[in-house]
Amino acid sequence: MNMIALDVRLDGFANPIGNLVRDEDGGLAFAYAASYLDDPNAFPLSLSFPLGDDAFDDNRARPFFDNLLQERDGVLQRVMDREGLARSDVAGLLFYLGKDCAGAISVLPLGAPPVKVPGNYDVDYRRIDGDRLNAIIGSLHRRQRLPEGTEDPSPLAGVQSKIAVTILPNGSYAEPLPGSGAPTTHIIKVPDQEHLQDPRLEFETLLLSRELGFETAQANVVNFNGVDALVIERFDRRLNAENKIVRIHQEDFAQALGLPPSLKYERHGREGRRFDAHAINRILDATVDPASEKQRFIGAVLFDLMTGNVDGHAKNFALLYDRGGRIRVSPRYDLLPTRLDPNLTDLFAFTIGDATKLDDLGFGDFAAFLNALGITSPGAQTRLTKSLTGRLSKGLAAELPRLDRLGMKRFADLIAHNIDELLSAFEIPPPDGIKTRDDYIERGGGWLLGS
Known part of the structure; x- marks a missing residue:
């Protein structure tokens, strides 16, 4: 097995914050970059990775980076089949899938430019046509292949069918322009045909949580051409002073x-x-x-x-x-x-x-x-x-x-x-x-x- 070195990036920092390395025996190690440790704004990537000069070995690094891979196996299996990779080869899989990690983290080939940057509502998004969005929701509802040209939503965590979108200030649904690196702002969770009431049940439970004083993600039930889905606002997004959408780690x-x-x-x-x-x-x-x-x-x-x-x-x-x-x-x-x-x-x-x-x-x-x-x-x-x-x-x-x-x-x-x-x-x-x-x-x- 060949050694792989990957850059670990966080949205909001110009340079990689550290490196993930797979050695010839398949073991993983993660270490922070010296430049990141010198940054006064640096914070730990994880409670399991406190800031410091020492590298974290396979026992520490593997669980964290394995959690960055989606729980649904569709995309994973395709990459495994195409590249001849084992499921245990976390670094090998992140080499191909690390740009789509959920949240502010991305794991990229060494020296690759950043793929996640703040988003400008005016220039970084394109509106999703209503018919196309209905087709996407219908495909997720029936567990069918997505319409051509639609990004697979499986990089999102969890086992339910869902897709990430952005809701523009005028209320229309949009998606980041290819190559923009802009964040999404909402997730649409789509039930299968055996759980049609799940969106309403989850919405009401979230509403009860909020009514009883818990800080709770904002959500609503929206009907897409006969299919009720839960549209939930991402809690790891905010607007910065320049009115750009940024990711929160x-x-x-x-x-x-x-x-x-x-x-x-x-x-x-x-x-x-x-x-x-x-x-x-x-x-x-x-x-x-x-x-x-x-x-x-x-x-x-x-x-x-x-x-x-x-x-x-x-x-x-x-x-x-x-x-x-x-x-x-x-x-x-x-x-x-x-x-x-x-x-x-x-x-x-x-x-x-x-x-x-x-x-x-x-x-x-x-x-x-x-x-x-x-x-x-x-x-x-x-x-x-x-x-x-x-x-x-x-x-x-x-x-x-x-x-x-x-x-x-x-x-x-x-x-x-x-x-x-x-x-x-x-x-x-x-x-x-x-x-x-x-x-x-x-x-x-x-x-x-x-x-």
Whole structure:
């Protein structure tokens, strides 16, 4: 195997920030460039790569750069087949695919010019014709080949079909001009024919999150020629002082922990190398305001339990990197009541104490979870749990009649069921209106309306 050296670039910096090298045995190493370390605006590429002169070996470099490759295998498989590469050859794949990494990072052949730069609304984009956009959405919906001349959306993370676009100030959809390097601003998530309600369910869950005070990605449901899709604003974009769109560097929790995508669920890892409460605590301790971030994270966990979202894995949480090294948790995104889908597991993405699902959760488990997050006083644990649980359950209960009016009674009843179960486990009286609703009972892996 030949050695490969690649430049690692970040949008906003004129020169490469470091190099990724594959040696003759296939091992990876990453090191920062000396010029980047001398830059007063430099910040770590990842929590797993603190700034310094030393190189990071294969055990550290491989998980982070593997996470830059998309989870869907279409483009990967084509490059593997065409170039004769193995899936484990991360550097070899990034040689061909690294220009399309999600976010502000690009990985390019040594000496290649930058491919990601700020975008000017007036000159760097072209409007997408309505008929063509409908054709793209229809193809994604039916899982068919995209119309000719359309970039494959699979470089975006995740397993759902989606495509990145820019929404211009006049509200029209556009795409970056070829070779411009300009950022997109929105993602369109398109359901398959078996999950037609997913856009509406995700939108309402995001809306509930925002209504209850969580910083949450902005989204809307848009109908494209009969297909409802979720149009979601990217939280890793902003306008600079020149009114240009710039990318904000971000990484998901798997990258921050040095975990490959295959270990995004706690149950797939081992002690010391898994996405668990102790690992989450290490991440939150690295943010600019750990105490506030921990309280928000605990609230997010309770919100997810109540709304039936048990898919909060390590790639569904992210960190944003501001200039000056300020790190904060990103707005909430990818919120879906997965317990409504009988084909999905009800197991937690990470354990809460000893509990692996809601049926097993007790106050002692939640206290153990808080202890792992550094909240060790029993009195503080009780006060925080009861105050957050009470506030969120009352807020959600107040929204249930609205969901009923929208024809989403099934979702509303699931929320009521989860609130009742969680508050019973915590010995907290449920808010008004919860006990009087139809209940949901779990049978054969699916949720059925109880009598």
